[in-house]
Amino acid sequence: MNTVTQVPLSELASSARSAFVLDQWYVAAFAWELQDKPMARTLLNQSVVLFRTPDGAVGALEDRCCHRSLPLSCGTVEGGGLRCGYHGMLYAPGGSCIEIPGQERIPAKARVKSYVVAEKNHIVWIWMPKEEGAAPSKPAPDYAWHDDARYRFGGGVYHYDAPYQLIHDNLLDLSHVGYVHQKTIGGNPRVHMTAGMEVGGEGDTVRIVRLLPDTLPPPAYTAVWPFKGGIDRWQEIEFEPNHIRIWAGATDKDSEPLDDPQRGGLHLRGFHGLTPETETTSHYFWTMSANSHPEMPDNLDKVLQQIRSTFDEDRVVIEAQYANMRRFGEAASWVDIHVDAGGIRARRIIERLRKQGE
Ligand code: FES
Ligand SMILES: [Fe+2]
Structure with missing residues (x-):
């Protein structure tokens, strides 16, 4: 059966291009892309750095150090998280700064935005919320064929x-x-x-x-x-x-x-x-x-x-x-x-x- 809709595509095309669907999982990377180096990727106009810690967990942070704005993707992955490549501030996967070299006190504001990620079936999904920090309202999609013998x-x-x-x-x-x-x-x-x-x-x-x-x-x-x-x-x-x-x-x-x-x-x-x-x-x-x-x-x-x-x-x-x-x-x-x-x-x-x- 051929079905032809009555809604002109041209109308939908121009209006839909202006923004994105939020409160949605999106593919951020394939699992094999995340090795020992951080990776910068712009997703829905947001600069994100993705990285994998030595214990295998995936983190996703805003790609900007809160100290002097160097992209965190220029830094290095360490046991505890991601270290900025300029003055060495260390960020946990949740976005909080956990070490400032040479300074004991860590200001409460020393943190960057973090994203929720889910690694499933060799795919790294990222939750792009409408409200910053909001938890996912549904699980990341399954794609079982990647694990089907x-x-x-x-x-x-x-x-x-x-x-x-x-x-x-x-x-x-x-x-x-x-x-x-x-x-x-x-x-x-x-x-x-x-x-x-x-x-x-x-x-x-x-x-x-x-x-x-x-x-x-x-x-x-x-x-x-x-x-x-x-x-x-x-x-x-x-x-x-x-x-x-x-x-x-x-x-x-x-x-x-x-x-x-x-x-x-x-x-x-x-x-x-x-x-x-x-x-x-x-x-x-x-x-x-x-x-x-x-x-x-x-x-x-x-x-x-x-x-x-x-x-x-x-x-x-x-x-x-x-x-x-x-x-x-x-x-x-x-x-x-x-x-x-x-x-x-x-x-x-x-x-x-x-x-x-x-
Ligand atoms: S710019 Fe990142 S620690 Fe200074
Ligand atoms: Fe094609």
């Missing part, structure tokens, strides 16, 4: 010169696959544009299911799985305000019921954490978890190679799109077509949550 995964982090909602649009509209990703996961563009698409979802979620029976395997699929000929493909997309999960895959044509979650074949589970850096730039944290065929047990490297090429293709398109939006001005109107239903639904959710935070 049936899959192996890898991933990376992109920086985008584009607002994060343009990346939502892209991931919620996989009709672009046939045109943008001809060389990788594409296949026949017409099959992608005419595939049946169910758009639903409850609360703050969007769910899109696309089934593409009887099509040809794209280059990225034949490189990692021994398909015999024609294939049946599926794409299941689940949107939440802070990340998108895409479960895609294929079986040999007519070998299994395509709508059965237990179907065999190649399974690719994509994690896409979209975190605004500023109103106009974004962090895109991605992983791909893949199963493997007995004849191709070491297919993960190839999967990741293909996926990286695919995501490079997306970035070129989205950054070119946004550059052109700035060139022509935000008032330049957009025409909505049938493929936009999921993206528009997600923009409505973001807009509603953003307004709740005002």
Whole structure:
């Protein structure tokens, strides 16, 4: 069933870009990014330093020493926390200064803003509260596929010169696959544009299911799985305000019921954490978890190679799109077509949550 919303995307696009959804978990980093050095990252316009203490705990502080404003990311991690690289003030992961070299008394004001973080399934989430210091109102999202023995995964982090909602649009509209990703996961563009698409979802979620029976395997699929000929493909997309999960895959044509979650074949589970850096730039944290065929047990490297090429293709398109939006001005109107239903639904959710935070 194709669903076309009546709300013009152009209206939602301009208003939603002005602020972010707060009281929300966002991906701050992947666990493997935090080694023995502090890392600076701007998240929702806030300069944050992330670090891992020797006992393995992750801390997140405002990236500014309260003494003379050196970024704390220029400092060093020590047993008790993070030491400023200028005059050596030591901060605990909770933000309070616990040592001033050469001075016994520590002023009560000697502290920096701290953030609540949660490390789960190799993902470091950060709670971005509406009221400074407010505790999270819900647990950080689960992403159990990273710890599922049936899959192996890898991933990376992109920086985008584009607002994060343009990346939502892209991931919620996989009709672009046939045109943008001809060389990788594409296949026949017409099959992608005419595939049946169910758009639903409850609360703050969007769910899109696309089934593409009887099509040809794209280059990225034949490189990692021994398909015999024609294939049946599926794409299941689940949107939440802070990340998108895409479960895609294929079986040999007519070998299994395509709508059965237990179907065999190649399974690719994509994690896409979209975190605004500023109103106009974004962090895109991605992983791909893949199963493997007995004849191709070491297919993960190839999967990741293909996926990286695919995501490079997306970035070129989205950054070119946004550059052109700035060139022509935000008032330049957009025409909505049938493929936009999921993206528009997600923009409505973001807009509603953003307004709740005002
Ligand atoms: S600027 Fe950090 S201790 Fe002086
Ligand atoms: Fe894409």
